[in-house]
Amino acid sequence: AQTVTQSQPEMSVQEAETVTLSCTYDTSENNYYLFWYKQPPSRQMILVIRQEAYKQQNATENRFSVNFQKAAKSFSLKISDSQLGDTAMYFCAFMKYRGAQKLVFGQGTRLTINP
Amino acid sequence: SAVISQKPSRDICQRGTSLTIQCQVDSQVTMMFWYRQQPGQSLTLIATANQGSEATYESGFVIDKFPISRPNLTFSTLTVSNMSPEDSSIYLCSVRLAGGRYNEQFFGPGTRLTVL
Numbered sequence: 001a002q003t004v005t006q007s008q009p010e011m012s013v014q015e016a017e018t019v020t021l022s023c024t025y026d027t028s029e030n031n032y033y034l035f036w037y038k039q040p041p042s043r044q045m046i047l048v049i050r051q052e053a054y055k056q057q058n059a060t061e062n063r064f065s066v067n068f069q070k071a072a073k074s075f076s077l078k079i080s081d082s083q084l085g086d087t088a089m090y091f092c093a094f095m096k097y098r099g100a101q102k103l104v105f106g107q108g109t110r111l112t113i114n115p
Numbered sequence: 116s117a118v119i120s121q122k123p124s125r126d127i128c129q130r131g132t133s134l135t136i137q138c139q140v141d142s143q144v145t146m147m148f149w150y151r152q153q154p155g156q157s158l159t160l161i162a163t164a165n166q167g168s169e170a171t172y173e174s175g176f177v178i179d180k181f182p183i184s185r186p187n188l189t190f191s192t193l194t195v196s197n198m199s200p201e202d203s204s205i206y207l208c209s210v211r212l213a214g215g216r217y218n219e220q221f222f223g224p225g226t227r228l229t230v231l
Binding site: 033037042043044045047091101102103105106107108 | 146148150156157158159160163173205207209211218219220221222224225227
């Protein structure tokens with residue numbers, strides 16, 4: 001079974017700073033997907049960024065980028081020029097490439113951006 | 116993406132009663148899922164809602180407690196039966212869109228359930 005671990009329950013940074021959220025996972029699969037989801041206080045889950053394990057290039061979406069280290073089974077999220085609207089819970093999630101399409105989530109990191 | 120709505124958005128229920136939560140999507144989807152998020156916790160998959168057949172339940176979740184229907188491609192319901200305070204959670208549906216890329220799943224706004 002796959003497991004996802006987020007070792008930082010809470011983080012807090014000043015607006016405009018860069019912050020990195022950590023995620024590690026355990027799997028015997030070779031091909032899979034990794035995702036970061038954001039859940040603001042409104043509780044709507046929003047997909048932030050995704051990574052395909054067969055791609056070596058790290059995914060980037062505007063101010064959000066990942067550092068994907070397949071051998072180390074590490075998938076960290078970097079938020080550059082952080083904004084107040086980035087305040088939310090962030091969940092790392094794993095999905096197999098084939099078979100069951102379920103998402104396996106980490107415990108989450110509560111990120112607060114301070115003005 | 117797609118517009119995913121859930122009804123009700125929140126409810127307060129008495130122990131022993133049942134609540135049915137609806138999930139409606141404005142686009143064609145290939146798969147629909149139901150997740151539970153207990154207070155302060157992460158999300159756990161309850162089941163995959165299959166169109167025209169019985170849902171596929173994850174370990175620890177049973178049909179008698181969480182019956183699910185999916186009569187068409189864009190609509191599903193989850194019932195929380197014989198509720199107890201331990202069922203107080205946020206229940207979220209998610210979908211994989213037809214033609215969607217990279218197995219992305221999009222989530223509804225959730226239903227916050229409180230059981231007294």
